[in-house]
Amino acid sequence: MRKPLIAANWKMHKIISEIEDYIRKFISLVDKNFDREIVLCVPFTGLYIAGKLLFGSNIKLGAQNMYIEEKGAYTGEISPVMLKDVGCNYVILGHSERRKYFNETDEFVNKKVLTAIKFGLIPIVCIGETLQEREQNKTFEVLERQVRGSLANLNTLDAEKIVIAYEPVWAIGTGKNATPQQAQEAQQFIRQKYAELYGSIVAEKVRILYGGSITPENFKGIMSQKDVDGGLVGGASLDPESFYKIVMFDK
Numbered sequence: 369m370r371k372p373l374i375a376a377n378w379k380m381h382k383i384i385s386e387i388e389d390y391i392r393k394f395i396s397l398v399d400k401n402f403d404r405e406i407v408l409c410v411p412f413t414g415l416y417i418a419g420k421l422l423f424g425s426n427i428k429l430g431a432q433n434m435y436i437e438e439k440g441a442y443t444g445e446i447s448p449v450m451l452k453d454v455g456c457n458y459v460i461l462g463h464s465e466r467r468k469y470f471n472e473t474d475e476f477v478n479k480k481v482l483t484a485i486k487f488g489l490i491p492i493v494c495i496g497e498t499l500q501e502r503e504q505n506k507t508f509e510v511l512e513r514q515v516r517g518s519l520a521n522l523n524t525l526d527a528e529k530i531v532i533a534y535e536p537v538w539a540i541g542t543g544k545n546a547t548p549q550q551a552q553e554a555q556q557f558i559r560q561k562y563a564e565l566y567g568s569i570v571a572e573k574v575r576i577l578y579g580g581s582i583t584p585e586n587f588k589g590i591m592s593q594k595d596v597d598g599g600l601v602g603g604a605s606l607d608p609e610s611f612y613k614i615v616m617f618d619k
């Protein structure tokens with residue numbers, strides 16, 4: 369059984385005081401003995417305080433990006449060791465906004481994935497097609513390329529531990545979520561391609577999240593699909609009560 373994972377991606381939002389308020393509120397809402405995994409992916413400047421506040425809770429900490437080296441002359445970059453140091457368990461890699469605005473390629477994302485694993489972080493690797501690609505019937509072609517490119521060269525043990533996030537670009541921040549059927553169709557395909565790389569036992573274990581305009585209203589339907597194992601939530605995760613409702617989608 370794959371344990372559901374619901375992750376908040378705050379993107380470039382929230383200063384320290386807002387993070388403190390959010391986390392205090394959120395912890396007070398979340399039950400201790402929880403049958404699902406919750407991750408808050410916080411901007412770099414908030415990771416340290418978030419790590420301190422989350423310590424001892426069952427809510428995990430994640431970053432939103434990472435560089436491929438342990439240390440060195442890479443002005444402005446953040447290393448996996450630094451992320452571990454502030455208490456991160458997870459790191460989002462290859463988000464479509466990084467691919468679009470910072471020209472990250474599958475090859476570069478793959479290097480990041482391998483580095484994250486080497487330093488004990490679990491990568492949440494994002495893939496997904498643009499509207500144009502969907503309209504040109506290239507969705508599967510794009511997803512296959514991204515799976516083979518971004519998720520190459522893992523060993524079997526790591527391959528089942530990583531997390532994949534299917535985030536159709538046209539659904540991100542647009543209020544136009546994929547239908548449960550669209551999410552299922554894409555995620556089933558991703559699992560199939562992953563099985564071709566690492567075998568069906570690994571592919572059955574890997575968690576595939578959906579992301580793109582998730583709300584407390586639409587998440588239950590999306591989660592009802594066989595190959596949807598959780599969510600990566602942007603806008604609707606910025607408010608602790610709204611994110612809590614998403615986390616509790618089936619209650």
Ligand code: 13P
Nearest residue numbers: 377540541580581602603
């Ligand atoms: P929204 O939930 O705001 O559409 O963002 C999704 C996303 O990009 C999560 O990584």
